[in-house]
């Protein structure tokens with residue numbers, strides 16, 4: 001259905017048989033479920049939205065439900081054809097931090113699998129045919145300034161609330177980035193685009209609505225690199241009368257805002273307003289896998305039996321989609337450097353194994369996270385290298401570099417080959433001239449762009465192991481890659497200094 005079609009408008013091209021269809025006795029019911037990728041206060045289902053999301057995907061699939069995008073549900077609702085989606089369910093996540101996309105090293109609870117990778121893991125496990133329309137909608141806080149501020153006040157202050165991954169997430173076909181307002185009107189912000197009480201979204205002014213929703217949608221379209229319709233989710237699920245019954249109906253369609261989502265703990269039905277589409281929330285509406293099944297039961301959804309033709313079509317569609325998003329594999333999708341506020345949990349064991357002492361209390365800590373490919377093996381992300389920095393006059397001195405010697409053995413061969421192609425010898429030469437413990441120095445202010453830092457860090461990791469390609473480290477056809485030969489003894493200059 002084209003965007004901007006207003007609620008209740010009847011599509012022009014109708015099947016002639018539609019006029020003979022008996023009136024529906026029961027409206028289709030389509031639940032939409034919501035998680036928060038920042039919801040990490042442990043590593044079990046109840047305390048970790050990533051763990052819950054992975055298990056909930058399995059439960060939804062096992063219940064025979066079909067996952068479709070929120071856009072599809074909105075289109076069907078607006079066109080009055082929700083009955084086409086009987087047996088379907090929509091998935092969304094709110095706030096839009098890096099944890100939606102990347103595997104992130106959470107300082108207190110260890111590396112977390114990004115939500116998009118959880119989705120990709122599901123697809124790898126079951127095949128593209130299993131859920132051909134698999135999709136997750138991420139509602140992101142749009143303002144970069146607000147995100148940078150909230151990163152410091154609501155998260156660990158590690159710079160985890162970026163938007164550089166939006167186009168890449170969109171390009172997978174598995175995730176779309178949508179509007180969660182300009183600044184969320186969060187209590188911790190010093191300034192906000194609205195005068196509504198902080199911590200609410202009770203907007204009553206045209207101008208404020210235009211900035212918080214209209215301008216935010218335009219900025220978001222540009223940044224995610226996909227034009228057209230934008231979906232909006234109310235911050236705090238706080239639906240003001242003004243927005244839902246006045247501003248959005250008047251300005252939404254013209255601004256290509258297609259629909260708005262709240263948290264009313266109910267399924268979407270024929271009568272739902274497109275400006276207040278209900279959702280269920282993890283933590284509020286369910287806290288366990290059996291709780292999710294209760295929610296789905298209460299929502300009245302039942303799997304619709306699928307015929308052979310449908311299954312064949314779905315399979316073909318799934319294969320097409322999977323082929324469309326395939327691209328060259330690159331090491332940077334699987335190895336990424338993160339600055340973290342505290343590395344004791346993330347790299348404490350690795351550091352102790354390397355230097356026989358705890359991670360020192362230095363101001364800056366960096367970890368290299370390895371994100372395994374989605375597939376039959378373990379997909380748990382892990383920290384494979386660590387280093388720290390401290391300021392010394394105009395430069396940062398770097399030291400304490402240590403890498404997990406077993407890490408490369410767990411990597412797939414193609415990744416190892418790419419990594420080995422990096423010019424490690426140049427790094428070694430560079431390091432030989434440095435004072436004890438200092439591996440590198442760089443200007444203290446400004447830092448470097450993350451990709452450069454990742455690349456350099458990665459090269460240093462390579463400088464440690466394995467060195468030149470040797471006959472002894474080449475894999476046998478059947479053997480593991482690379483060889484399980486013990487790494488070389490560590491050199492003095494890799495001590496925990498400076």
Ligand SMILES: [Zn+2]
Nearest residue numbers: 094095235236
């Ligand atoms: Zn929110």
